[in-house]
Amino acid sequence: MTVALFVQRVFDGLQAGAIYAILALAIVVIFRASGLLNFAQGELAMFTTFIAWALLDSGLPWWAATILATVIGFGLGAILYRLLIVRLGGAAANPLAIVIVTIGLFLMLNDGAGIIWGSNPAKVPRLFGDGRVELLGAGISVQVLGLLGVLAVLVIGFGLLFQRTKLGLALRAVTSNPESAALAGIKVVTTLMIGWGLAAAIGSLAGTFTASQNLSVDTNMMQITLIYAFAAATLGGFDSPLGAVIGGLVIGLVSELVVGYVSIIGPDLRLLPGFVLVLAVLLVRPQGLFGSAKVARA
Amino acid sequence: MSLLTLADVRAGYGPVEVLDGLGLRVDQGEIVVVLGANGAGKTTLLRAISGMIPLHGSVCFDDVEVAGRKPEELVRMGMAHVPQGRGTFNDLTVEENLQVGGFARSADEVAEDLDRWLDVFPRLRERRDQTAGSMSGGEQQMLAIARALMSRPRLLLLDEPSLGLAPLITADVFERIAQINAELGMSVLVVEQNANLALSIAQRGYVLETGSIVASGSAEELSADDAIRRAYLGV
Amino acid sequence: MNTRVRWALFVAVLVVAAVIPQIAATGTVNRMSEILWVAVAALGLSLLTGFNGQISLGHGAFLGLGAYTTMILTVDYGVPFAAAGLVAVALAFVVGVAVGLPALRITGVYLALVTLGLATLFPQIVVRFGTITGGSVGRQLLPRPGYGDSELLDRIGQRKFLGQAGFRAPAWTGLADDQWRFYVFLVIAVVAFLLVRNLTRSRVGRGLVAIRDNETAAEVAGVRVDRYKVVTFGLSASLAAVGGWMFAVLNNQVSPTSFTIALSITLLVAAVLGGAASIVGPLLGAAIVVSIREAVPADSQRFSQVAFGAVLIIVMLVAPGGVVGLYRTIEARLRRRGAGGASNDAATSTSTRPDVPGVSR
Numbered sequence: 009m010t011v012a013l014f015v016q017r018v019f020d021g022l023q024a025g026a027i028y029a030i031l032a033l034a035i036v037v038i039f040r041a042s043g044l045l046n047f048a049q050g051e052l053a054m055f056t057t058f059i060a061w062a063l064l065d066s067g068l069p070w071w072a073a074t075i076l077a078t079v080i081g082f083g084l085g086a087i088l089y090r091l092l093i094v095r096l097g098g099a100a101a102n103p104l105a106i107v108i109v110t111i112g113l114f115l116m117l118n119d120g121a122g123i124i125w126g127s128n129p130a131k132v133p134r135l136f137g138d139g140r141v142e143l144l145g146a147g148i149s150v151q152v153l154g155l156l157g158v159l160a161v162l163v164i165g166f167g168l169l170f171q172r173t174k175l176g177l178a179l180r181a182v183t184s185n186p187e188s189a190a191l192a193g194i195k196v197v198t199t200l201m202i203g204w205g206l207a208a209a210i211g212s213l214a215g216t217f218t219a220s221q222n223l224s225v226d227t228n229m230m231q232i233t234l235i236y237a238f239a240a241a242t243l244g245g246f247d248s249p250l251g252a253v254i255g256g257l258v259i260g261l262v263s264e265l266v267v268g269y270v271s272i273i274g275p276d277l278r279l280l281p282g283f284v285l286v287l288a289v290l291l292v293r294p295q296g297l298f299g300s301a302k303v304a305r306a
Numbered sequence: 307m308s309l310l311t312l313a314d315v316r317a318g319y320g321p322v323e324v325l326d327g328l329g330l331r332v333d334q335g336e337i338v339v340v341l342g343a344n345g346a347g348k349t350t351l352l353r354a355i356s357g358m359i360p361l362h363g364s365v366c367f368d369d370v371e372v373a374g375r376k377p378e379e380l381v382r383m384g385m386a387h388v389p390q391g392r393g394t395f396n397d398l399t400v401e402e403n404l405q406v407g408g409f410a411r412s413a414d415e416v417a418e419d420l421d422r423w424l425d426v427f428p429r430l431r432e433r434r435d436q437t438a439g440s441m442s443g444g445e446q447q448m449l450a451i452a453r454a455l456m457s458r459p460r461l462l463l464l465d466e467p468s469l470g471l472a473p474l475i476t477a478d479v480f481e482r483i484a485q486i487n488a489e490l491g492m493s494v495l496v497v498e499q500n501a502n503l504a505l506s507i508a509q510r511g512y513v514l515e516t517g518s519i520v521a522s523g524s525a526e527e528l529s530a531d532d533a534i535r536r537a538y539l540g541v
Numbered sequence: 542m543n544t545r546v547r548w549a550l551f552v553a554v555l556v557v558a559a560v561i562p563q564i565a566a567t568g569t570v571n572r573m574s575e576i577l578w579v580a581v582a583a584l585g586l587s588l589l590t591g592f593n594g595q596i597s598l599g600h601g602a603f604l605g606l607g608a609y610t611t612m613i614l615t616v617d618y619g620v621p622f623a624a625a626g627l628v629a630v631a632l633a634f635v636v637g638v639a640v641g642l643p644a645l646r647i648t649g650v651y652l653a654l655v656t657l658g659l660a661t662l663f664p665q666i667v668v669r670f671g672t673i674t675g676g677s678v679g680r681q682l683l684p685r686p687g688y689g690d691s692e693l694l695d696r697i698g699q700r701k702f703l704g705q706a707g708f709r710a711p712a713w714t715g716l717a718d719d720q721w722r723f724y725v726f727l728v729i730a731v732v733a734f735l736l737v738r739n740l741t742r743s744r745v746g747r748g749l750v751a752i753r754d755n756e757t758a759a760e761v762a763g764v765r766v767d768r769y770k771v772v773t774f775g776l777s778a779s780l781a782a783v784g785g786w787m788f789a790v791l792n793n794q795v796s797p798t799s800f801t802i803a804l805s806i807t808l809l810v811a812a813v814l815g816g817a818a819s820i821v822g823p824l825l826g827a828a829i830v831v832s833i834r835e836a837v838p839a840d841s842q843r844f845s846q847v848a849f850g851a852v853l854i855i856v857m858l859v860a861p862g863g864v865v866g867l868y869r870t871i872e873a874r875l876r877r878r879g880a881g882g883a884s885n886d887a888a889t890s891t892s893t894r895p896d897v898p899g900v901s902r
Contacts, residue, residue, distance in 0.1 A: 287643045290651065
């Protein structure tokens with residue numbers, strides 16, 4: 009085992025992990041705001057990534073298309089909340105119905121994108137170019153470094169948003185006690201629309217980064233990522249943004265290293281290490297590594 | 307002059323009607339108590355007034371018909387509601403709870419009022435950065451009242467402030483309410499089972515039984531009424 | 542509908558189902574067989590979701606487990622189909638319990654998460670162990686060329702079992718393979734549906750519904766919540782494996798592409814559309830789903846998928862009880878009107894029945 013290979017695998021793991029972390033962040037934002045898991049989060053990201061591709065195709069630079077798609081994603085998330093989720097009366101009232109509705113969305117977005125844009129992968133460029141940086145004998149792509157940078161910005165941005173702004177206070181108040189929040193003058197539905205919008209916007213970034221890594225967009229590109237992102241959120245704790253990010257990076261690293269060094273697993277069973285990790289965490293520390301105990305059952 | 311007037315209010319949950327054509331009045335600067343046993347409809351009454359559940363009939367607040375308006379609008383009009391169970395934001399700190407209370411106001415006003423209420427409730431100042439869920443019931447009740455006051459209301463709706471509190475602490479809570487009412491001239495509508503204490507700070511009262519007002523009068527009159535004494539004062 | 546009408550209808554449907562294969566073309570008979578395997582698997586999901594309030598997005602994996610177990614045991618080890626089915630059912634139960642246990646440790650919809658992972662993992666496992674499973678191309682339920690001639694099998698005297706090519710009608714029946722298969726499926730389905738019906742009407746069934754409606758209250762009332770939930774999940778996985786056995790027998794081949802997350806979602810659509818908290822619901826749902834698939838041209842299947850997605854959403858928003866729930870509402874309303882509005886018997890008698898509230902509470 010060479011150092012260069014190890015370093016290479018670590019950065020490959022971090023690259024994958026950073027994308028899981030971003031999507032996990034989206035999942036955690038929704039969980040924190042409304043106590044729900046959105047099973048369509050990945051497909052929503054895929055859908056807006058196709059929108060980004062369509063913008064690219066119409067002549068926009070890839071980075072501009074990415075940003076525009078993120079904004080569109082915000083609107084899409086907010087509208088979905090307003091039109092569908094709000095009618096089901098929240099997580100406490102009807103958790104199963106909400107799972108089923110998001111699964112319905114999953115189907116509509118996946119096959120809807122297939123109908124609109126076709127099933128064949130569409131090509132996209134890298135977001136941060138093709139450059140490489142030499143590190144301990146391994147060539148680390150600028151793409152990875154850029155991705156990690158974006159992740160850091162997102163984490164800090166979200167920390168500030170939740171802890172230092174009035175919107176963040178409103179989001180946390182609505183999560184903690186929606187009825188009391190309304191009595192204090194917070195517009196609960198609007199706040200949750202913003203929460204869902206933010207989540208879809210972050211998810212959209214995860215989508216365009218995945219596309220940038222695969223150099224293509226296709227309808228099934230986010231399904232495995234969604235599983236990893238759920239694993240990351242489970243690992244880190246569903247109510248902890250920082251936990252989700254660390255969880256994402258850990259899952260990415262562990263998967264890459266296990267697949268690389270444990271031959272019985274191999275690339276075919278890429279999903280297994282993460283799955284086992286999640287089952288283990290659920291058994292040992294159900295609230296996740298950074299989550300608060302109230303998520304867990306007594 | 308009347309601040310809040312209810313006329314023929316009917317409300318409930320789904321097909322179950324809890325309030326059966328009820329009317330009452332709260333004047334400017336007054337403390338009014340609504341006495342009632344469990345299930346009489348006290349909580350439903352407050353929830354209907356503050357727009358948390360739909361209602362039929364008329365609710366006039368500050369000469370404006372507000373039936374059907376949402377809670378977030380009514381807060382901005384000057385109505386604050388401390389719900390049953392205190393409505394604490396358990397995962398937020400004491401200071402953040404107060405900030406949420408002042409959500410409809412400007413940052414300057416919030417900073418100013420925050421200081422003021424932390425002075426009035428020194429226990430809250432001590433626990434300023436603690437999560438609210440970790441506090442005792444009495445402290446949470448004080449926090450809930452302070453949180454409601456952060457919106458600078460002209461009418462404070464209190465849902466059984468004595469619930470789950472030790473008698474001494476309950477007395478303290480009611481004393482504070484009387485004080486604040488005297489200093490600010492803010493009207494208070496409090497629903498209670500603990501008639502003794504509530505009547506001692508109130509000017510007027512109503513008795514609610516299965517969704518209807520069955521008696522009303524000044525606090526002295528109600529305290530002197532034999533039937534009420536037997537039913538609510540445990541004498 | 543009163544009980545007598547129900548039984549009469551049940552017998553009538555059975556008679557019609559028994560007659561159709563005698564007059565219909567092979568394609569139609571196979572279509573009906575397909576409805577039955579989807580229905581049995583959806584029944585498992587209905588037991589889990591509708592009656593017990595848990596949700597699985599991974600029943601496709603249990604179906605796949607059943608199908609692969611059946612294929613491997615019958616083809617490679619010469620095990621009779623019936624015995625292979627029993628092994629598949631037991632295996633699915635064990636795996637279901639193993640997966641369900643960790644998810645129990647947390648409130649909410651964690652089972653949905655874990656099972657979603659399982660659904661995604663299953664095809665990967667199949668590909669990883671390609672030497673046994675046939676990898677990404679899959680395998681047919683036929684002996685591998687040369688495999689049955691191997692010396693070893695001769696020596697242990699197993700050769701006589703091999704060489705069975707798929708599921709054949711015994712000569713004494715005088716039936717064609719597709720007819721025989723359908724009748725076997727029909728018997729399996731009837732047994733499965735009667736078992737689940739009796740289970741849900743028993744004391745255990747009331748426990749399941751109590752857990753769905755209010756877990757804490759059920760626990761206080763003495764229901765062993767954890768045990769009930771895990772066993773229900775195991776049973777539900779077993780029913781999916783029965784569906785998997787039927788799948789293998791019907792299609793004579795298995796491949797990982799048949800058991801993706803899409804299958805899990807299809808089963809969910811069938812269960813929810815028909816009415817998750819009912820016994821006939823999954824059968825109705827399966828019939829509708831298979832018929833729509835059949836009616837839509839192969840190159841337009843994406844449209845039927847979008848329609849299924851929309852169906853899930855619309856059912857949840859408008860009629861959470863599915864087709865069966867809708868029927869019950871209308872029936873109750875008609876009966877109330879029939880009684881002149883004086884008695885609300887109909888309303889109360891339906892609403893106190895354990896299986897009425899549907900998925901939503």
